Amino acid sequence: MENTIDQICTEALREIETAKSKDSLNAISVKYLGRKGIVTQFLRNISKLPSEERPKAGEKANEIKKILEKAFEETANRLYSQSPEAHDFVDVSLPGRSALPGSLHPITQITRQICDIFIRMGFDIAEGPEIESDYYNFEALNIPKYHPARDMQDTFYVSDNIVLRTHTSPVQVRVMEKCKPPVKVIAPGKVYRSDSDITHTPMFHQVEGLMVGENISFGNLKGILTNFVHLMFDEKTSLRFRPSFFPFTEPSAEVDMLCVMCRGNGCRICSQTGWIEVLGAGMVHPAVFENVGYDTTKITGFAFGIGIERITMLKYGIDDTRKFFENDFRFLRQF
Secondary structure, three states, X not given: OHHHHHHHHHHHHHHXXXXXXXXXXXXXXXXXXXXXXXXXXXXXXXXXXXXXXXXHHHHHHHHHHHHHHHHHHXXXXXXXXOOHHHHOOOOOOOOOOOOOXXXXXXXXXXXXHHHHHHHHOOOEEOOOOOEEEHHHHOHHHOOOOOOHHHHHOOOOEEEOOEEEOOOOOHHHHHHHHHOOOOEEEEEEEEEEOOOOEOOEOOEEEEEEEEEEEOOOOHHHHHHHHHHXXXXXXXXOOOEEEEEEEEOOEEEEEEEXXXXXXXXXXXXXXXXXXXXXXXXXXXXXXXXXXXXXXXXOOOOEEEEEXXXXXXXXXXXXXXXXXXXHHOOOHHHHOOO
């Protein structure tokens, strides 16, 4: 009996020593120490021996089992230390790495600054749906079907009468439908147009402004926008108003501000003109008032739309609007 168990031990130790991988070692372990393994079966057969031989045989078999278990453990540790995963560990003695604090996206920062400025001037904030009906996005704003101005919008159509809003101007119609004059609101939010280059993205951000009441004039519009630019940039930044066309305002104007890069001397950013276009504005068209039930003989008002990306680019000296949406931490961490 002893010779047999010693032979089993010798053979098992030889196989353990020649094991080259964790899988082969596991196979040897099952062969000898598994539920149907050689050593396990040997222990079970001890009960068949004469009673006087059983104690010695059992003691010897348990001793051999412990020797093999220790050999398996040592070999497993050796194989692990030689494997690639053995070097992938956490050194608890190293100093800790603190998590990088998050920050607001530059677009969000400028949006909040713009809203804060207009709130201080007495404006409320209004919101509307980004998926808008054709009526609110176009017709209520004096842009009926087949109007040439629709070609300016590069619209994403969800269906024949549902669009991704091309501006936040539909919010002014929704507000006026619910509120009697005077009305004084801004409407920040995302808008969508099928356009993409260094100065345009398919999704961008806009702030619509609306002020309606009795005796509201173009002079009020100029005063509000001049005050906004002075608070957003500085008092040395002047504005100029150029006649333009928008279906929902009349008269209408494109508003330029003095280039913050060259201070009017001319540079690449302002195309050597000294001025940069920043928004569109004008007096609300009487047709828009009629669509919301306002008395056009008593009520006047103005509206304006500010591109938030454009203001952010000027504020931080950024030359490509696509950088805002590339999720490059090297860029975003600067703000």
